Amino acid sequence: MAFFPGVDKIEFEGKNSTNPFAFKFYNPNEPFEKTTLRDYLRFSVAFWHTFNGNGQDMFGSPAFIRPWDNAKTSLDKALMKVDALVEFCEKLGVNYFCFHDRDIAPEGKTLRETNAILDKVVDYLKARMKESGLKLLWGTANLFGHPRYAHGAATSCSADVFAYAAAQVKKAIEITKELNGDGYVFWGGREGYTTLLNTDMQLELDNLARFLRMAADYADEIGFKGQLLIEPKPMEPTKHQYDYDVATATAFLRKYGLEKHFKFNVEVNHATLAGHTFNHELRYARINDMLGSIDANQGDLFLGWDTDQFPTNLYITTLGMYEIIKNGGIKPGGLNFDAKIRRESLDINDLFIAHIAGMDSFALGLKAAKELINSGFDKFVEEKYSSFNQGIGKKIVEGNTSFNDLERYILDKESILLPSGSQEYLETLLNRAILLAGAK
Ligand code: XLS
Ligand code: NI
Ligand code: NI
Numbered sequence: 001m002a003f004f005p006g007v008d009k010i011e012f013e014g015k016n017s018t019n020p021f022a023f024k025f026y027n028p029n030e031p032f033e034k035t036t037l038r039d040y041l042r043f044s045v046a047f048w049h050t051f052n053g054n055g056q057d058m059f060g061s062p063a064f065i066r067p068w069d070n071a072k073t074s075l076d077k078a079l080m081k082v083d084a085l086v087e088f089c090e091k092l093g094v095n096y097f098c099f100h101d102r103d104i105a106p107e108g109k110t111l112r113e114t115n116a117i118l119d120k121v122v123d124y125l126k127a128r129m130k131e132s133g134l135k136l137l138w139g140t141a142n143l144f145g146h147p148r149y150a151h152g153a154a155t156s157c158s159a160d161v162f163a164y165a166a167a168q169v170k171k172a173i174e175i176t177k178e179l180n181g182d183g184y185v186f187w188g189g190r191e192g193y194t195t196l197l198n199t200d201m202q203l204e205l206d207n208l209a210r211f212l213r214m215a216a217d218y219a220d221e222i223g224f225k226g227q228l229l230i231e232p233k234p235m236e237p238t239k240h241q242y243d244y245d246v247a248t249a250t251a252f253l254r255k256y257g258l259e260k261h262f263k264f265n266v267e268v269n270h271a272t273l274a275g276h277t278f279n280h281e282l283r284y285a286r287i288n289d290m291l292g293s294i295d296a297n298q299g300d301l302f303l304g305w306d307t308d309q310f311p312t313n314l315y316i317t318t319l320g321m322y323e324i325i326k327n328g329g330i331k332p333g334g335l336n337f338d339a340k341i342r343r344e345s346l347d348i349n350d351l352f353i354a355h356i357a358g359m360d361s362f363a364l365g366l367k368a369a370k371e372l373i374n375s376g377f378d379k380f381v382e383e384k385y386s387s388f389n390q391g392i393g394k395k396i397v398e399g400n401t402s403f404n405d406l407e408r409y410i411l412d413k414e415s416i417l418l419p420s421g422s423q424e425y426l427e428t429l430l431n432r433a434i435l436l437a438g439a440k
Contacts, residue, residue: 003067003084007352009091015438020353025438026363028093032370033329037363042334043355044096044137045089046295048103049308049340050351051081056343063343074106078121086132092355096137098185098336101172102145111164115171122175129179137183137334138229138265138293139176141168144189144237152190154211155204155242162207169215177224182332183293184219185265186212187231192238208242209256216261227332229265229292232281234274236306245274246284263292267338268316269299269306278316282323291323293333296358310339310354314434317365318372325369335362364437371433380426384419 013022028038055063068084071077082104085097105121108114129135143153143165151157153165176184191208193199216228230253232243243249246264253259264285271281285291298311311317324330337358341350387393392409395401 001067001080001083003080003087004091004349004352007091007349010093010352010356021349021356023356023360023363025360025367026356032366033325037366038093038095039331040329041359041362041366042096042137042330043094043359043362044098044334044336045085045092045094045355046336046338047081047085047097047099049338050088051084052103053340055341055346060343063346064348066348075117075120078105078117079124082121082125082128086128086134088351089134090132092352092359094355094359095133096135096182096334096336098137098139098338100140100142101168101175102142107146111167111171118171118175122178126179136176136179136181137336138185138226139172139179139181139183140185140187141165141172142189143168149190152192152204152238154208155191155193157200162211166211166214169211170218173215173219173224174222176226177222181226182334183227183229183265184224185229185231185293186215186262187265188233188241188243190238191243192235192241194239205242205252209252209258212258212262213256216258227292228262229333230262231265231267231270231295232274233267233270233306236273245271245276246281246288246290250284250288250290259290263290263333265293265295265333265336266291267295267297268311268320269297269308270295272299272301273304273306277319279319279323282320282327286323286327291327291330291333294320294324294330294335295338296335296362297337297339308338308340310337310341310358312357312361314361314365314368315430317361318368318430318434319365321362321366321369322372324366325373364434367440368434368437371436372430375429375433377426377429377433380422384421 007021011022012027013019013024015024017024026037028036030037032040068077068080071080089097101118104125105118108117143149148161148164149156151161154162156162173184193201219228230243230249232245232249233241234244235241242252246266249264250259253262266278266281266285268278271278282291296311297308298313298316300307300309337355339354339358341354388397
């Protein structure tokens with residue numbers, strides 16, 4: 001059965017095409033940095049939004065009915081969604097997907113029963129992946145949807161819930177390994193608090209660290225080679241999430257000596273919720289050698305919640321991809337579309353149009369970032385800090401100065417020369433880079 005009979009394989013038609021079902025800027029085979037755009041960008045489809053998303057929001061019931069909603073049993077439905085995933089990714093030309101354990105299979109009465117159902121779906125998924133060439137970018141566990149996680153999972157006040165979450169993550173790492181995943185993600189779900197009046201913050205943070213240590217140990221024990229990733233988010237569903245942003249989570253990992261085991265999965269919309277730009281979060285991770293993967297989406301600054309829209313803002317994609325080029329790429333991570341079509345996007349084929357928009361926007365952003373680098377943008381920054389390349393600056397950088405030396409050096413100097421920051425000029429270079437990349 002075809003789930004998307006109205007859509008054929010999406011082809012690259014170039015910038016002059018007006019066909020909504022064609023790529024304008026993403027040519028998968030185009031060479032880029034000794035590889036191709038396909039292998040550099042490593043796009044991934046998020047199972048939860050694309051195959052479970054039903055347009056529901058806080059104010060309204062489900063708005064989309066999908067072909068798999070007519071399945072006879074919940075297991076049939078799960079298997080149909082696997083087929084839909086394979087068909088969707090083949091037509092879109094995307095090689096990767098990501099999932100939570102509970103996205104792909106329904107729960108049973110006990111964890112044992114749930115695991116048995118999950119195994120059935122994983123077997124089928126594995127076979128379909130093998131035959132189609134579809135690969136797993138990362139797996140994760142849903143530790144936030146079920147009511148048992150009302151107080152959090154690893155930070156719950158209930159030791160039973162902590163144990164349940166541990167067993168669930170154990171299984172999720174096992175199936176991620178079984179499906180050859182390149183990574184495993186920990187997004188904080190309900191790990192945080194809504195009021196300190198009822199919260200033992202110290203115990204919760206210590207427990208979170210204990211949980212992550214056991215997870216890393218277990219991954220080693222079973223020989224899981226994928227990258228473990230923390231996905232920061234400052235709020236939602238709790239008022240304060242512990243993995244607030246990359247800086248906060250880095251400090252947390254270092255305090256507990258866990259920093260060698262984890263990198264970051266940076267999500268655009270989470271960055272903006274934290275009051276940061278996407279490129280700020282990427283930069284912070286990159287300079288700490290902890291940039292692992294990306295959840296590609298965008299928020300709406302007027303709404304101010306995690307709207308998870310498909311990314312189309314070229315300034316965001318360009319500045320983000322600049323960090324990725326400087327990072328030497330994103331592999332073994334990728335660009336996962338943790339994004340959902342709007343409740344008003346009622347046509348099932350809007351799923352394709354949305355992914356095409358996101359893929360084109362990141363491909364163009366990548367090319368624009370390259371133009372930006374070619375325009376001498378980096379040279380400007382180098383020049384701005386050049387006082388640290390010689391004289392007293394060099395001594396400071398080399399650690400060969402003290403407050404006494406610095407006082408002696410500066411005490412009788414009459415003037416200091418400052419370079420211009422030239423923000424306006426640099427913004428014109430950014431505009432130019434986007435326009436040049438788009439015109440090619
Ligand atoms: C929610 C998160 C979530 C993670 C995976 O805001 O983005 O979807 O990516 O658990
Ligand atoms: Ni995400
Ligand atoms: Ni999110």
